[in-house]
Structures are given as structure tokens and as C-alpha cells.
Amino acid sequence: MTALHSNARIAVIGAGAMGAGIAQVAAQAGHPVLLFDNRPGAAAQAIDGVDRQLGKRVEKGKLSSEARPRCQDSCRLIGFTQTEPRGRKEPCNAALLC
Numbered sequence: 001m002t003a004l005h006s007n008a009r010i011a012v013i014g015a016g017a018m019g020a021g022i023a024q025v026a027a028q029a030g031h032p033v034l035l036f037d038n039r040p041g042a043a044a045q046a047i048d049g050v051d052r053q054l055g056k057r058v059e060k061g062k063l064s065s066e067a068r069p070r071c072q073d074s075c076r077l078i079g080f081t082q083t084e085p086r087g088r089k090e091p092c093n094a095a096l097l098c
Contacts, residue, residue: 004093006030011090013037014098015046022096024050027074028063034076034090047075 004010010026012019015037023033023046037043054071057063063071 004031007032008093009034009091011036011092011095012098013095015039015043016098019096019098020046020049022098023047023075024053024071027071028054028067030070030074032074032076034092050075 006029009032010023011034012023012026013036015023015035019035019037023035026033027050035043035046037046051072054063054068058065058068
């Protein structure tokens with residue numbers, strides 16, 4: 001098994017604690033991340049949580065302040081709506097169900 005290329009897009013399905021953590025780790029590794037959840041507002045809440053965790057890592061010196069915006073920009077929300085019951089279809093290289 002080989003590692004994913006650094007620009008491989010990762011889809012994380014489920015924005016609970018585990019999904020948010022996986023999204024954070026993938027973003028810190030430089031991957032574009034698509035975060036899905038069927039509960040309204042859950043993906044946005046997870047992104048906010050990831051941002052707080054990144055801030056704590058910067059404060060502790062475990063993440064550079066220059067890397068934080070790059071990580072934040074890597075995570076995108078893809079939600080489910082009544083008009084798009086299956087969400088937008090975007091290609092990804094790996095999908096994780098959390």
C-alpha cells in the first residue's frame with residue numbers, strides 16, 4: 001500500500017469528534033478536505049472546532065502560525081440540502097466514513 005499524494009483530496013463523511021479530528025490531521029498533512037454531514041450545521045461546527053484546535057497547537061508551538069491559515073483553507077464544507085439530497089458531487093481520492 002502506498003501513501004496518498006500530498007494533493008490527494010480526502011472526503012470525510014461524518015463531522016462528529018472523530019470526523020473533525022480526521023479532517024484536521026488530513027488538512028495538517030496538506031490534503032484538501034471535503035467534510036460532509038447530514039445534520040444541519042454539523043460540518044460548520046466541526047470546522048470551527050478544528051480551527052480552535054489549530055489555535056491551541058499554535059499556542060503550544062506544535063504548529064507554526066503560518067501553517068494555520070493553510071490548514072483552515074484546506075477544509076471545505078459540503079453539506080446536504082433538500083435541493084441537493086446527496087450533496088455536490090466532487091471527485092476525491094479517499095473517503096472515510098466516521
